[in-house]
Amino acid sequence: MASKKRQCLLADLCSRDDHRKPEHSKMNTSIDPQVARIRASLLAWYDAHRRDLPWRAKSGVRADPYAVWLSEIMLQQTTVATVGPYFGNFKAQWPTVGAMAAGSLDEILVAWQGLGYYARARNLYKCAGVVVSEHGGVFPETEDELRKLPGIGSYTAAAIASIAFDQPCVPVDGNIERVTARLYDIDIPLPKGKKDIHAAAQSFISKDRPGDFAQAMMDLGSGVCAPRSPKCDICPLNADCQAYKTGNPARLPVKAPKKIRPERCCVVFWLENADGDVLMQKRPETGLLGGMTGFVSTSWREGAWPEPTEIETASPLSIEWAEIPGEAVHVFTHFRLTMRVLKGKAQKGANVDGFWVAPTVFAEHALPTVMKKVIKLVGENPS
DNA sequence: GAGCCGTGGAA
DNA sequence: TTTCCAAGGCT
Numbered sequence: 581m582a583s584k585k586r587q588c589l590l591a592d593l594c595s596r597d598d599h600r601k602p603e604h605s606k607m608n609t610s611i612d613p614q615v616a617r618i619r620a621s622l623l624a625w626y627d628a629h630r631r632d633l634p635w636r637a638k639s640g641v642r643a644d645p646y647a648v649w650l651s652e653i654m655l656q657q658t659t660v661a662t663v664g665p666y667f668g669n670f671k672a673q674w675p676t677v678g679a680m681a682a683g684s685l686d687e688i689l690v691a692w693q694g695l696g697y698y699a700r701a702r703n704l705y706k707c708a709g710v711v712v713s714e715h716g717g718v719f720p721e722t723e724d725e726l727r728k729l730p731g732i733g734s735y736t737a738a739a740i741a742s743i744a745f746d747q748p749c750v751p752v753d754g755n756i757e758r759v760t761a762r763l764y765d766i767d768i769p770l771p772k773g774k775k776d777i778h779a780a781a782q783s784f785i786s787k788d789r790p791g792d793f794a795q796a797m798m799d800l801g802s803g804v805c806a807p808r809s810p811k812c813d814i815c816p817l818n819a820d821c822q823a824y825k826t827g828n829p830a831r832l833p834v835k836a837p838k839k840i841r842p843e844r845c846c847v848v849f850w851l852e853n854a855d856g857d858v859l860m861q862k863r864p865e866t867g868l869l870g871g872m873t874g875f876v877s878t879s880w881r882e883g884a885w886p887e888p889t890e891i892e893t894a895s896p897l898s899i900e901w902a903e904i905p906g907e908a909v910h911v912f913t914h915f916r917l918t919m920r921v922l923k924g925k926a927q928k929g930a931n932v933d934g935f936w937v938a939p940t941v942f943a944e945h946a947l948p949t950v951m952k953k954v955i956k957l958v959g960e961n962p963s
Numbered sequence: 964g965a966g967c968c969g970t971g972g973a974a
Numbered sequence: 975t976t977t978c979c980a981a982g983g984c985t
């Protein structure tokens with residue numbers, strides 16, 4: 581019966597969907613009163629409680645599309661607190677798309693190090709190039725055009741279009757997904773439930789302050805309609821929230837059970853030359869940590885340590901290696917990696933694959949956090 | 964469509 | 975300690 585209720589709701593939403601009506605239809609004549617109330621309540625709440633964020637324009641001021649784009653890419657699966665300093669650094673180093681396109685991928689990756697999901701950085705640079713070469717250095721303003729750019733998917737296209745250009749669209753991120761699922765009490769487990777939730781979210785489309793509306797939903801989802809302990813008592817939408825009325829908003833949205841995270845193991849080679857420089861390699865351009873810099877290691881075996889023969893084969897030099905006490909552990913999205921480190925000294929003129937880096941200039945290279953943990957472990961065990 | 968792709972902070 | 979998750983995109 582819950583599903584029947586939902587069917588009625590969605591059919592209802594579609595039939596009264598004002599954004600599907602022809603352009604000449606009068607605005608605000610056939611809008612569902614509940615949707616109108618939600619919009620008004622949310623915008624009023626936003627005007628009083630909006631967050632002041634580095635990439636966000638002041639109230640009533642049009643945002644800088646470059647800043648909106650840059651922040652949206654950085655904010656993909658990443659918290660506001662984490663993004664803050666990175667955004668400031670990028671804006672200072674590359675004030676415009678043109679400046680970024682004129683830079684190099686390596687520079688971008690160095691600045692991005694530690695932020696994770698490095699394909700975002702590669703696509704960021706690629707996108708800057710396309711905006712300059714195909715759009716004269718000016719971001720396109722429509723959702724469809726934005727969607728074609730590297731690194732910009734359906735969410736980000738709608739986010740930029742609405743926030744930077746006030747286009748009437750609704751970017752459905754995790755926040756809006758959660759708020760919408762609760763407003764309409766949609767309990768189909770994700771990702772299957774996305775279809776209904778996104779359809780319901782589209783009923784909010786309006787030509788009146790779409791950018792503010794999108795950001796308001798995000799602020800609400802972040803500070804009020806939070807994943808674990810929603811503050812329903814102070815929520816401006818509680819009068820229209822189906823989940824609040826009928827019971828348990830905190831359980832929504834329902835998510836499919838997670839899969840277990842496999843364990844992987846590897847041995848890392850810390851090779852120093854006579855000057856104390858350390859051997860490093862640039863990783864392949866695609867895949868995990870693509871384009872980043874790292875140390876030589878065995879393959880990352882699942883479930884067991886590499887065999888001695890594999891360690892021997894993977895070592896950059898046939899010399900005497902000394903194992904450093906302890907292990908370094910790093911957790912990726914889909915597996916957990918435990919590393920042991922072997923330390924060795926290269927003879928002068930030894931022929932190795934890679935390049936030598938002095939520890940004093942590690943920071944000049946694009947080192948992912950997992951590699952910094954290796955550095956930390958070695959530093960804790962001076963020879 | 965399901966798996967791949969990082970990281971750090973909160974509960 | 976473990977689990978969850980944060981303004982997702984690509985293949």
